[in-house]
Amino acid sequence: MTPSHDVVLVGGGGAGLRAAIAIAETNPTLTVAVVSKVYPMRSHTVSAEGGAAGAVAPDDSLDEHAYDTISGGDWLCDQDAVEAFVREAPQELLRLERWGCPWSREPNGRIAVRPFGGMKKMRTWFAADKTGFHMLHTLFQTSLKYTSVVRYDEWFVTRLLVDEGRVQGVIAIDLKSGRIEAITARAVILCTGGCGKVFPFTTNAAIKTGDGMALAYRAGAPLKDMEFIQYHPTGLPFTGILITEAARSEGGYLINKDGYRYLQDYNLGTPQPQPVFRSMELGPRDRLSQAFMQELEKGRTIETPYGHVVHLDLRHLGEKKITAKIPFVRELCLKYQNLDPVRDLIPVRPVVHYMMGGIHTDSNGATALPGLYAAGEAACVSINGANRLGSNSLPELLVFGARAGRAAAEYASRGLDVNPRIIAQKTDEHRRLETDLFNAKGRERMATIRDEMQAIMERSAGIYRTGASLQQGVAELRALQARVAGIAIEDRSRTFNTERVAALELAFTLDIAETMVAAGLRREESRGAHQRTDFPKRDDARFLTHSLVYRGADGAPRVEYLPVTITRWPPGERVYGEAAAHARPHQVAGSPLPSGTGV
Amino acid sequence: MPDRIRLQVARYRPELESEVTFDEYEVPCPKDWVVLDGLNHVKDRIDGTLAYRWSCRMGICGSCGMTVNGEPKLTCATFLADYAPGPVRVEPLRNFPVIRDLVVDIGDFMRKLVKVKPWIVRQAEKPLSEGEYLQTPEQMEEYQQFSMCINCMLCYAACPIYGLDPKFIGPAAIALAQRYNLDNRDEGAAERMEVLSEHEGIWGCTFVGECTKACPKNVDPAGAIQRYKLTAAVESMKSFFLPRGA
Numbered sequence: 001m002t003p004s005h006d007v008v009l010v011g012g013g014g015a016g017l018r019a020a021i022a023i024a025e026t027n028p029t030l031t032v033a034v035v036s037k038v039y040p041m042r043s044h045t046v047s048a049e050g051g052a053a054g055a056v057a058p059d060d061s062l063d064e065h066a067y068d069t070i071s072g073g074d075w076l077c078d079q080d081a082v083e084a085f086v087r088e089a090p091q092e093l094l095r096l097e098r099w100g101c102p103w104s105r106e107p108n109g110r111i112a113v114r115p116f117g118g119m120k121k122m123r124t125w126f127a128a129d130k131t132g133f134h135m136l137h138t139l140f141q142t143s144l145k146y147t148s149v150v151r152y153d154e155w156f157v158t159r160l161l162v163d164e165g166r167v168q169g170v171i172a173i174d175l176k177s178g179r180i181e182a183i184t185a186r187a188v189i190l191c192t193g194g195c196g197k198v199f200p201f202t203t204n205a206a207i208k209t210g211d212g213m214a215l216a217y218r219a220g221a222p223l224k225d226m227e228f229i230q231y232h233p234t235g236l237p238f239t240g241i242l243i244t245e246a247a248r249s250e251g252g253y254l255i256n257k258d259g260y261r262y263l264q265d266y267n268l269g270t271p272q273p274q275p276v277f278r279s280m281e282l283g284p285r286d287r288l289s290q291a292f293m294q295e296l297e298k299g300r301t302i303e304t305p306y307g308h309v310v311h312l313d314l315r316h317l318g319e320k321k322i323t324a325k326i327p328f329v330r331e332l333c334l335k336y337q338n339l340d341p342v343r344d345l346i347p348v349r350p351v352v353h354y355m356m357g358g359i360h361t362d363s364n365g366a367t368a369l370p371g372l373y374a375a376g377e378a379a380c381v382s383i384n385g386a387n388r389l390g391s392n393s394l395p396e397l398l399v400f401g402a403r404a405g406r407a408a409a410e411y412a413s414r415g416l417d418v419n420p421r422i423i424a425q426k427t428d429e430h431r432r433l434e435t436d437l438f439n440a441k442g443r444e445r446m447a448t449i450r451d452e453m454q455a456i457m458e459r460s461a462g463i464y465r466t467g468a469s470l471q472q473g474v475a476e477l478r479a480l481q482a483r484v485a486g487i488a489i490e491d492r493s494r495t496f497n498t499e500r501v502a503a504l505e506l507a508f509t510l511d512i513a514e515t516m517v518a519a520g521l522r523r524e525e526s527r528g529a530h531q532r533t534d535f536p537k538r539d540d541a542r543f544l545t546h547s548l549v550y551r552g553a554d555g556a557p558r559v560e561y562l563p564v565t566i567t568r569w570p571p572g573e574r575v576y577g578e579a580a581a582h583a584r585p586h587q588v589a590g591s592p593l594p595s596g597t598g599v
Numbered sequence: 600m601p602d603r604i605r606l607q608v609a610r611y612r613p614e615l616e617s618e619v620t621f622d623e624y625e626v627p628c629p630k631d632w633v634v635l636d637g638l639n640h641v642k643d644r645i646d647g648t649l650a651y652r653w654s655c656r657m658g659i660c661g662s663c664g665m666t667v668n669g670e671p672k673l674t675c676a677t678f679l680a681d682y683a684p685g686p687v688r689v690e691p692l693r694n695f696p697v698i699r700d701l702v703v704d705i706g707d708f709m710r711k712l713v714k715v716k717p718w719i720v721r722q723a724e725k726p727l728s729e730g731e732y733l734q735t736p737e738q739m740e741e742y743q744q745f746s747m748c749i750n751c752m753l754c755y756a757a758c759p760i761y762g763l764d765p766k767f768i769g770p771a772a773i774a775l776a777q778r779y780n781l782d783n784r785d786e787g788a789a790e791r792m793e794v795l796s797e798h799e800g801i802w803g804c805t806f807v808g809e810c811t812k813a814c815p816k817n818v819d820p821a822g823a824i825q826r827y828k829l830t831a832a833v834e835s836m837k838s839f840f841l842p843r844g845a
Contacts, residue, residue, distance in 0.1 A: 038652075039709070041750050042660045097731045100719040100782060102739055102746050109733030133659055134746065141717040141775070153709070176698055205654040238631060241657050332657065335676055338631065447643035491648040493612050496699040499647045 002423055005150065006030035006412040007405075008170055008185035010157050010212055012040030014132070014394065015376025015401035016191035017139040018092075022405025024146035027413055033183060034143075035152040035172055037207065037501070041140045044193050044205045045397065048132025049244035049328060050116060051124035052394035054090035057113055060121040062086045069392060070569050072118045072284050073356075073385020074528035075544065076225065079567040081363045081381045085392075085399050092398035093125050101138040102127050115249045118284040118389040120277045129246055129328035135394060152183070156501050157211065159429055160188060160219040160372070161422050167219065167371035168418045171429045175501065178494025180433055182426040186412040187371050189404050190216055191397075194355040194377040197505075198513045200454035202352040203235055203242040212378040214508035216359040217515065221367045222548040222560070224380040226512070227520035228356035228529045230388055231463055233288035235351030236337055237306035243329055243348055245390045247341075248281040250325045253313045254288070255345075256300040262310070266291040284574075286387045286529045289350035293463050304347055311345035318342070350463060354393060356384040356529065357519075360548055360562075365404025371411065375404035382546065386528020437500060442486025446499070449484055450506055453477070457513055461520050466534045470521040477514050481555065484510055515549040518557040523547060540571050604628040604679050605686035606637050608649065611697050619697070622646070623686070626679075634674040634689060635663050638701075651701035658815060661749035664756065665701050666690040671756040673815045692756040694765075705752055711768050712750075714794045715776035720787025738783045745778035745823060747816045754810035754820050760803050767803040768794065770810035770820030777823040780830075788830075796831045804828075 007023055009016045012034045023032045034040065055065040065086040070077050097103055097111065104112045104126050116124040127134035143149055154175040161169040161182060169184035192212030196204025217223050233254075234243040248254070251274065256262045261271045261280065268287060269279030276282065292310060295301050301308040314322055314329070319342045322330055333339050333346060358380035365373040365381075376397040383396060460473025484507055491499040525539035526532050546562040603625050611619045624645055626637040635653055642649050653663040656675045663674045668688050679687065695703035725732075754770035761767045776795055780788040795801055804824045811821040 038654060038660075038662065039705070039750075042652075042654055042662050044655070044660075046660050046749075047655050047657065091727055094727050094731060098719065098724065098727070098784075100779065100784065102743060103731075105734055105736050105739060107736060109735040109738070111731050130659070130747075133749070137746070137748075141712075142719075144713050145716070145718045176704075205660065206656070207654045239656060335658065336631070336633075445643070446647065489647070491650075493614055493648070493699070495613055496650045496702050498650045499642075 002182050002184055003033070004184045004418065005033040006185060007187045007189065007408050008033045008035060008183055009189045009191060010035050010170060010215070011043070011191035011193060011376070011378070012036035012140075012151070013043030013191060013193055013376065013397070014045035014136055014139060015378070015397035016040070016189070017136070017143050018398050018401030019189050019191060019375055019405030019408070020143055020149050021139070021146065022402040023409040024148050026406050026409040028148055030148060030409055030412055032149045033152055033185065034149060035155045035157055035170065035183065037154060037156045037175070037211070039153045040151070041137055043136060044208055045132045045136040047203070047205060047242070048135075048394055049129050049242065050246045051114065051126035051131045051391045052093055052135070053116065053119060053123050053389070053391040054093040054125055054395055055086060055121070055123045056090050056111070057122050060123050064121055065089075065123060067569060068119050069383060069389055070385070071572065071574055072389040073383075073387055074538065074574055075540070075571040076228075076382065076385030076527060076546070076564055078382050078565040079569060080565050082383050083567065084363055085383045085396065088399045089395035092395060092402065096135060096138055096398065099138050099142040101134055104128060115275065115277055115282065116245055116391045118278060118282070119391065124391040126246070129244060129326055132394060156504070157215060158433060158504060160215050161425055162219050162369070163419045163422045165369060166416070167369050168422050171426055173433065173501070175496050178497060180426070180430050182423055184418040184422065186415040186418065187373060187408040189365065189373040189375060189408050190359060190378050191374070191376045191401065192378045195509060195512045196352045198454070198509045198516070199352040199457050200451070201235070201240055201458070203232055203240050204352065209505035209509050210512040211505065211508050212374065213359055214511045216367060216372065216374065217511060217549070217551050219369060219372070220551070221369045221372060222360045222550045223515050224357055224360035224546050224548055224562070225382060225386075225519070226355075226357035226515040226549055227461070227523050227547060228386050229352060229461070229516065230285055230354040230356060230529050231289035231350040232353035233285055233292060233350050234312055234348040236332070237304055237309055237347055237349060239336055240351045241332055241336055242351070242353065243312060243332070243346060244326070247312060247314060247326050247329050249275055250321065251275050251317055252281060254281055255311050255313050256295050257302045258300065262295050262300065263288065263291055266294065284387060285353070285390065289463050290531060292350050302347065307349065309347035309349045312348045313345055314341040315343065315345070354388055356380065356382070356386065356388055361404075363403065364407035365400055366407060371415070373404040373408045375400040386530060433500070437489060437503060438492055440486050440489065442483070443488050444483060444486065446487050446502055446506055449480060449487060453480055453510055453513055456480070457516070461517050464531050464533050465520055466532060467521065467524070470517050473517040474514070474521060477510065477517060478556065481510060481514070511551070515557050518559055519547040519549050522559050544571060602628060604637070604683060606641065607686050607688045608638070608641070608701070609690040610700055612699060628679045628683065630678075630680050632679050634665070634667055634672070634677045634679055634687065637679055637687070638674065638689070650699045659749060661751035664692050664751045664753050666692055666756065671753040671813050673751060673753070676815060692752055694756050694758065694762045695752070707765065708750070708752060708755060708769065708772065711772045712775065715768070715772050715791055716787055717775045717779060719779065719782070719785050720790055721784070722786055732784045734783055741783070742778050742781035744818055745774045745781070748774055748778070748818050749816055751815065753813040753815060757809040757813035759807055759809060760805065764803060770824065773801060773827060774818055774820040774823040777827055792831065792834060795827060796835070801828050801831065
């Protein structure tokens with residue numbers, strides 16, 4: 001008997017669980033399935049350290065949060081989506097307080113907010129330095145009280161069920177038994193997060209292989225703005241472990257091999273002893289990563305066994321402040337790098353951190369395919385534009401997880417029944433997963449192809465790109481596509497076969513890699529995280545537009561464009577340092593957003 | 600320091616074997632490699648059939664708990680060099696049914712977790728427009744350490760009581776119940792009492808303290824259990840002296 005639900009969620013991280021709760025609260029008669037390749041509390045939301053932005057401070061406003069987001073995103077954000085986002089973010093964060101999230105507090109018991117890179121005001125809510133961990137566990141534990149939410153823990157989704165353009169469920173492997181099952185639904189929401197594993201050096205966990213993006217892409221839904229890949233400027237070498245921006249907002253310095261705060265050479269302000277919003281070490285992530293590359297060119301970085309680094313210096317903060325404000329940073333350094341930031345410099349370098357792009361959705365998470373929704377990092381609404389601001393991704397997964405959940409619930413309540421003939425698609429998929437995969441003739445190791453793909457991406461679509469590097473990437477990835485079909489799978493067991501899953505994940509990442517390079521090649525400008533040395537200027541006349549990548553009949557990507565929605569903030573310069581203080585108010589048109597919360 | 604180290608890894612493939620065997624692999628052993636890096640080296644370069652769970656490699660997702668030289672460990676936080684010259688014996692977590700190789704079945708914990716109602720229980724909820732519930736840093740301190748549980752299952756693997764009596768609700772579930780009981784926003788302690796006080800609940804624990812020792816996140820489940828025993832004892836005393844329904 002085929003399991004059937006009203007809504008199937010793929011992914012049980014922050015966005016998926018928020019969506020599940022939204023559906024359960026919107027219509028308790030709907031059954032919701034959370035299908036996840038890991039137990040939900042293992043999801044990558046757990047790794048987010050710094051915090052979640054929501055404008056609540058007396059000197060803050062929703063307009064200022066919107067402006068910081070839009071200017072940080074280099075005007076590629078859809079401003080209607082940003083307005084909805086900043087309005088609902090404080091309410092969502094407050095709702096999480098109701099569910100028990102241990103937000104850090106002021107001595108009087110009220111919720112504390114702190115500064116964060118790229119944000120001009122103190123608006124980042126945090127739960128010590130384990131914000132993502134606490135949000136995920138709060139959502140997961142809260143989700144357990146809704147009996148309409150059914151979990152498929154450790155089930156790996158291999159394709160979407162689509163009939164006449166309408167998405168009606170998924171096919172998935174139960175890892176424990178190896179059973180391949182169709183799970184039908186009136187609506188599907190993809191909340192599978194990002195795809196950092198396309199690159200060699202990333203903060204992303206091993207599970208971040210872009211599954212949902214690839215599932216949607218293969219089913220015919222376009223991916224949006226895939227050329228925009230955010231580097232985090234401060235990852236530990238070898239492990240890619242992230243040293244949170246909080247280390248810099250508490251006063252950490254970035255220095256080169258001469259002990260010089262080099263960011264002052266890149267229009268990011270003048271060094272001050274205390275942190276200054278949007279200046280120097282609190283400038284936006286893309287600018288900091290680019291500054292590293294230029295220091296590297298100038299020969300002013302430090303060489304280590306794991307490549308070149310710069311140093312993050314926290315020593316002047318002292319043991320007391322480090323232990324009180326950023327204990328996780330110290331713990332990570334001690335446990336994984338064998339150094340103590342109280343006494344030692346921390347070696348850091350830029351590492352791939354976040355995908356601004358993703359499955360193209362509207363402000364309610366609806367994709368181009370009826371019945372298919374997406375939210376969180378897997379989706380591109382877009383509020384992040386060409387560069388996401390730190391502490392916007394956690395509120396994003398709440399706001400748009402909830403919105404997608406409500407929209408899918410509404411669609412499923414009035415939606416069409418699943419077409420019974422769709423079950424026949426299981427036969428094809430069964431053959432692909434059992435016969436084709438296991439009987440592939442190739443002898444190449446999976447890790448070889450994975451490493452090659454990652455090296456290609458670093459070369460062709462790293463922090464700086466050129467037309468030539470991207471063109472070469474297109475060709476090399478095409479060649480790799482031919483080889484991936486023939487990789488050797490040694491493990492023929494049906495019981496918890498992680499090698500088969502890894503093969504499917506690798507094929508997903510390779511599809512995603514192609515979309516990034518294709519979109520990057522056609523965007524002949526530099527904007528936010530997309531930096532073309534052959535087109536160093538932003539070009540609003542040609543490229544104030546989203547890219548949409550469709551999968552062509554031959555499997556190769558096809559790029560189209562979609563206008564950006566501008567409401568009240570016409571495109572301006574991104575300025576940081578002292579100039580930022582004077583730039584903002586002149587650019588707001590229309591009436592400000594009303595305050596949305598009583599906090 | 601040796602530049603390589605031998606791993607002895609437990610294998611169990613239910614379709615092929617009726618009992619556990621060991622495979623031996625030699626892996627590099629630089630100073631900053633953890634046991635998990637060694638397993639990944641095996642999987643990528645030597646034997647693709649080895650099955651284990653992992654994800655974040657930074658001690659927060661809770662996936663990669665295994666038995667390393669007899670002790671329950673997060674393999675992402677256990678340096679190979681600490682076991683030099685080796686060999687290092689890697690086995691699945693104890694006290695759980697083994698699904699395959701190093702992968703154990705944690706379904707029992709997932710069911711017990713739901714039973715302790717790990718969510719905020721309130722009679723009435725004030726509207727969002729009235730802002731947050733106040734909680735001073737001191738009030739948060741009451742429950743905070745119990746909220747740090749990553750569900751890695753090392754405490755269950757270390758618990759001699761759980762090993763003998765799988766009905767025991769176990770350290771992490773009790774710690775998480777206390778996480779909510781001690782939260783000043785919560786009113787659900789009475790509802791949790793029933794599950795925690797029954798025979799398989801906290802009375803099963805003889806305060807061995809192995810759970811607290813094993814915890815990689817400095818949670819003190821043994822302390823939670825002792826504290827809760829006291830609360831439960833006082834409640835049951837009260838029921839002798841007060842009429843029911845009081």
